[in-house]
Amino acid sequence: MPIIYRTAGAWGAGKGSNLTPTEVDENFHDLDERVDALETDPPSPVEISNITQAGNTITVHMSDGSTFGPFTLPRPVQRPTETLNVSASTLTPTDAQTMFYFRCSHAVGCAVTIPNNSAEPFLVDAEIHFRQTGAGPITFAGAAGVTLNVPDGFLAETAVQGAVVTAKKVATNEWDLFGLLAEDVT
Structure with missing residues (x-):
């Protein structure tokens, strides 16, 4: 049995007058049966x-x-997960080395190549850390298609022995370099 309404609204035209006591009781009875059905057999x-x-x-x-x-x-902010000593003169980090701390000790320095996303799909926000422990600087270059952002007036290389530089991935093939970078004196 449908519910009887007095006035017009979203439910339709309505009766247009007061409900009789029987109509009120029928409305309550109808609602009681619907609630009972939900309690007896909930969806x-x-x-x-x-x-x-x-x-x-x-x-x-x-x-x-x-x-x-x-x-x-x-993603939680992470601290470096592993320290690796690098004695080679070149290094290309892999995405498995996200958050690694590389201590580069080659006497003439270390050339770090940041790989293209197609070769090593680091997640955006990944970070890699480098410390120059040898006499020669750590130099940074991007593989084909990779942009390295360096602050104005600085080079993409460490400034002195003991310098620490972080490479942070900010887009698919774009990395920011920051830390103790060498000044561009040219």
Whole structure:
């Protein structure tokens, strides 16, 4: 039995006059039956069927086929995860070395090449740290297609023995260099 309304609204035209006592009782009875049906046989909830992850995002899949997401997962700020001593004169870090701390000790320096994303897909916000422990500077260059951003007035190399420089990935093939960089005196 449909509910009887007095006035017009989203439910339709309405009766246009006061309800009789019988109509009021029928409305209450109708609503009571609907609530009783929900209490007796509640509908099955839409539940999570699974959650998938792609990189640093997750998508929630529901039992009715709907999805929520993808949601970007927060990443903790990390400290260097491993210290590696590098005695070679060249170094090309890999994405498995994200957050590594390289101590470069070659006497004439070390040429670091930051690889293209297609070769080493570091996540954006990845950081790699370098310390010049030898007499020669650490020089930084980007592989083909890679941009290294250096502050105006500075070079893409360490300034002195003991200098520490960080390379931070800021876009697909773009890295910022910061730390104790050599001044450009030309």
